[in-house]
Amino acid sequence: MKKDIILSGVGGQGILSIATVIGKAALKEGLYMKQAEVHGMSQRGGDVQSNLRISDKPIASDLIPSGKCDLIISLEPMESLRYLPWLSKDGWLVSNETPFVNIPNYPAKEAVIKEIGKLPHKVVLDVDKVAKELGSVRVANIVLLGATIPFLGIEYNLIQDSIREIFERKGEAIVELNLKALATGKEIAEGLI
Amino acid sequence: MSKQLLLGDEAIAQAAIDAGLSGVYAYPGTPSTEITEYIQQSRTATERSIHSRWSTNEKTAMEAALGMSFAGKRAMVCMKHVGMNVAADCFINSGMTGVKGGLIVVAADDPGMHSSQNEQDSRFYGDFALVPIFEPSNQQEAYDMAYSGFEFSEKYGEPVLMRIVTRLAHSRAGVESKPQQPQNKMTFSEDPRQFILLPGIARKRYKMLIAKQEELVKASEESPYNIYTDGPDKTLGIIACGIGYNYLMENYPDGCKHPVLKIGQYPLPKKQLERMIEACDEILVLEDGQPFVEQLMKGYLSQGIRIKGRLDGTLSRDGELNPDTVARALGKENRSVFAVPSLVEMRPPALCEGCGHRDMYTALTEVLRSEYPLHKVFSDIGCYTLGAGAPFNAIDSCVDMGASITMAKGAADAGLFPSVAVIGDSTFTHSGMTGLLDCVNENTNVIIVISDNETTAMTGGQDSAGTGKIEAICIGLGVDPTHIRMVVPLKKNYEEMKQIIHEEIKYQGVSVIIPRRECVQTLSRKKKSK
Numbered sequence A: 001m002k003k004d005i006i007l008s009g010v011g012g013q014g015i016l017s018i019a020t021v022i023g024k025a026a027l028k029e030g031l032y033m034k035q036a037e038v039h040g041m042s043q044r045g046g047d048v049q050s051n052l053r054i055s056d057k058p059i060a061s062d063l064i065p066s067g068k069c070d071l072i073i074s075l076e077p078m079e080s081l082r083y084l085p086w087l088s089k090d091g092w093l094v095s096n097e098t099p100f101v102n103i104p105n106y107p108a109k110e111a112v113i114k115e116i117g118k119l120p121h122k123v124v125l126d127v128d129k130v131a132k133e134l135g136s137v138r139v140a141n142i143v144l145l146g147a148t149i150p151f152l153g154i155e156y157n158l159i160q161d162s163i164r165e166i167f168e169r170k171g172e173a174i175v176e177l178n179l180k181a182l183a184t185g186k187e188i189a190e191g192l193i
Numbered sequence B: 001m002s003k004q005l006l007l008g009d010e011a012i013a014q015a016a017i018d019a020g021l022s023g024v025y026a027y028p029g030t031p032s033t034e035i036t037e038y039i040q041q042s043r044t045a046t047e048r049s050i051h052s053r054w055s056t057n058e059k060t061a062m063e064a065a066l067g068m069s070f071a072g073k074r075a076m077v078c079m080k081h082v083g084m085n086v087a088a089d090c091f092i093n094s095g096m097t098g099v100k101g102g103l104i105v106v107a108a109d110d111p112g113m114h115s116s117q118n119e120q121d122s123r124f125y126g127d128f129a130l131v132p133i134f135e136p137s138n139q140q141e142a143y144d145m146a147y148s149g150f151e152f153s154e155k156y157g158e159p160v161l162m163r164i165v166t167r168l169a170h171s172r173a174g175v176e177s178k179p180q181q182p183q184n185k186m187t188f189s190e191d192p193r194q195f196i197l198l199p200g201i202a203r204k205r206y207k208m209l210i211a212k213q214e215e216l217v218k219a220s221e222e223s224p225y226n227i228y229t230d231g232p233d234k235t236l237g238i239i240a241c242g243i244g245y246n247y248l249m250e251n252y253p254d255g256c257k258h259p260v261l262k263i264g265q266y267p268l269p270k271k272q273l274e275r276m277i278e279a280c281d282e283i284l285v286l287e288d289g290q291p292f293v294e295q296l297m298k299g300y301l302s303q304g305i306r307i308k309g310r311l312d313g314t315l316s317r318d319g320e321l322n323p324d325t326v327a328r329a330l331g332k333e334n335r336s337v338f339a340v341p342s343l344v345e346m347r348p349p350a351l352c353e354g355c356g357h358r359d360m361y362t363a364l365t366e367v368l369r370s371e372y373p374l375h376k377v378f379s380d381i382g383c384y385t386l387g388a389g390a391p392f393n394a395i396d397s398c399v400d401m402g403a404s405i406t407m408a409k410g411a412a413d414a415g416l417f418p419s420v421a422v423i424g425d426s427t428f429t430h431s432g433m434t435g436l437l438d439c440v441n442e443n444t445n446v447i448i449v450i451s452d453n454e455t456t457a458m459t460g461g462q463d464s465a466g467t468g469k470i471e472a473i474c475i476g477l478g479v480d481p482t483h484i485r486m487v488v489p490l491k492k493n494y495e496e497m498k499q500i501i502h503e504e505i506k507y508q509g510v511s512v513i514i515p516r517r518e519c520v521q522t523l524s525r526k527k528k529s530k
Helices: A015-028 A077-082 A109-117 A127-134 A137-152 A156-170 A172-192 B008-018 B033-041 B043-047 B058-070 B083-097 B123-129 B139-156 B199-221 B244-251 B270-279 B292-298 B323-329 B356-371 B383-388 B403-413 B425-442 B470-476 B491-506 B520-529
Strands: A002-010 A032-036 A047-055 A069-074 A087-096 A122-125 B003-007 B021-026 B074-080 B103-109 B160-165 B171-176 B227-229 B236-241 B260-263 B282-286 B306-308 B376-378 B419-424 B446-451 B484-487 B510-515
Touching: A002 A015, A002 A077, A015 A032, A015 A047, A015 A137, A015 A156, A015 B003, A047 A077, A069 A077, A069 A137, A077 A087, A077 A109, A087 A137, A109 A122, A122 A137, A122 A172, A127 A137, A127 A172, A137 A156, A137 A172, A156 A172, B003 B008, B003 B139, B008 B021, B008 B033, B008 B074, B008 B103, B008 B139, B008 B160, B008 B171, B021 B033, B021 B058, B033 B074, B058 B074, B058 B083, B058 B103, B074 B083, B083 B103, B083 B123, B083 B199, B103 B139, B123 B160, B123 B292, B139 B160, B139 B171, B139 B199, B199 B270, B227 B270, B236 B244, B236 B270, B236 B292, B244 B260, B244 B282, B244 B323, B260 B270, B282 B292, B282 B323, B292 B306, B356 B383, B356 B419, B356 B446, B356 B491, B356 B510, B376 B403, B383 B419, B403 B419, B403 B425, B403 B446, B419 B425, B425 B446, B425 B470, B425 B510, B446 B491, B470 B484, B470 B510, B484 B491, B491 B510
Parallel strands: A002 A069, A069 A087, A087 A122, B021 B074, B074 B103, B103 B160, B236 B260, B236 B282, B282 B306, B376 B419, B419 B446, B446 B510, B484 B510
Antiparallel strands: A002 A047, A032 A047, A032 B171, B003 B171, B227 B260
8 A cells, every 4th residue: 555645735724734634544554654744934825735655665755756646635726736747647636626815926716727627537626615614614624635535545434533533632513523524525525526 | 662653853852852861952943943842842851851942042052052961961952054053163162072961963954945045064064073973864763863872972972963854854754762761960071171172172182083083983884874785786886875865765666776875874984885886886976965975985086986976967966855856866767747737826935914024014115115215125034034025025135144234234334325134033132132232332324123023933933032122132232222113013003113214214323123013823823722
């Protein structure tokens, strides 16, 4: 088993919280893991990414080679496209549909979505909208994570356990909300593929 | 023991705690910050009363750590690579004095300049100081090296430089811990003059340090971190330093066909290098950062065996290594299937919405642009360096910690008017205060804006050494109190801010303007935790 994942978004959106959930589940499964993060200057509203590598064999590089990434998970549609040179032929791209516009020259949203549409394997969903309907925009990340379940290669129940553990101290209601967000994301993705 | 998922930085911190650390000293700097933060948040460290409060700058940190070592206890000092320049005076001399308690100096280099002004390679400092260097290739090695590094430092009586890079510092992996050791008791050197570097003593200590080099080479030859692995194809031998080894192995998942020398400890192991030179036709050096090993191997005249690397164009001279660049150096290619569509735009970092620096720059540039077209603004290292970008385009320089004030002074000396400095509160106490004293002593005609957000913001909101003391420091250094002007940087105060800037530009002498409003990031974190 080997899964090379790139998480992308804009500094402050919280891509690392997705990585934390996946990482916890991977460790539970006894897998090797490496996760390269971006700290520092670009966290101030710049483009950010994290390379997450999971494998049943020891992992050499912290960074994923070009053309070898199995899955791009992006909280922002234009940012998902920035990492296409790393995506493998059979790799999947799972992205939020809502742009994060903090630059004056951000392209038209339709053009960005059209570009993603050209890829052979993709799932695009409006996680902000789904999260709002579920009751809190703060679960948008977990909705997105749910949408990656069909391609993640990690058992669904392990991801659920991981969420339970991470949100446990915030109370049962928060745990349930996040599990619902995960399930909703999963259902949407399954309906799209 | 079970594995913990740790950043490279955190692995070093955990190892130091487990190895009986008594104090960590540091000034925040990407990518080193998380080492000290981890110790500050560690329950074990608190229980063991391990010192972990931030220092004012890297020099004070290095000196305090040497002082703790002088008293026989184990100390660690952490900084980003450019912090080594600030700490260098003490660092180089710590090689001369040697240590009593184990001392590890962690320098976190930033090849590729993710969050830095240059990509200097700290191994040159280790070589310069003639002290041993450890360079881990992964998080577990980072742990192991730090854990045993204190004992090594005590055994050889020298500080140990631990050189890491961004990709190790900020990457997580499973790390296994070792048993906790007690802290050292306070003891002092048997030689009461060990730390007195008067010329007569320093000459002796220098000879001792030089004589130690042979032992250090021997230690490197026997080190578990310098491993020679033979391979059948001897047309090429590969020297892979630190994380360069990972990128090599990524390209040879089933083992490398060439002989490989993995380097993790310096001075370089002579025996293994000689073996490689004898066995192989050519040598490729893979090292993240500057061509330190390559240069040593090649020599100025490039005579002898052919050495390939960053100097002959096999690898790029600048930038960080990655699996793709290393693949190309090995005659392989990782091919992209998809390209970045042309509509994807750059998204540079920017000042946060609601940040006080924004209001400061808006008021400052309005006054300067409308009335003083010949002005220049010397800025410094921090979030406010982002004033270089749109919509402000407000600054003309960013060089090193504290340089805003002193460059503004030099330019004013040259006749520039108005000469303006913009510096943050933490950078001011780090290295700006001394420059302000220079200005005061000559009554230089400068306007110094200390944009105070009461934290060290760029690195994530660490305590700032001068919080609550900035005006007192300025008065103490001799600035006329009537020309120390406080203002709250908010839109509603623009007129007041502009008025103050006007008045202080007109004043012939040292003016200090302090726009003060808490960082929006630390403020929102405080609100959340309530």
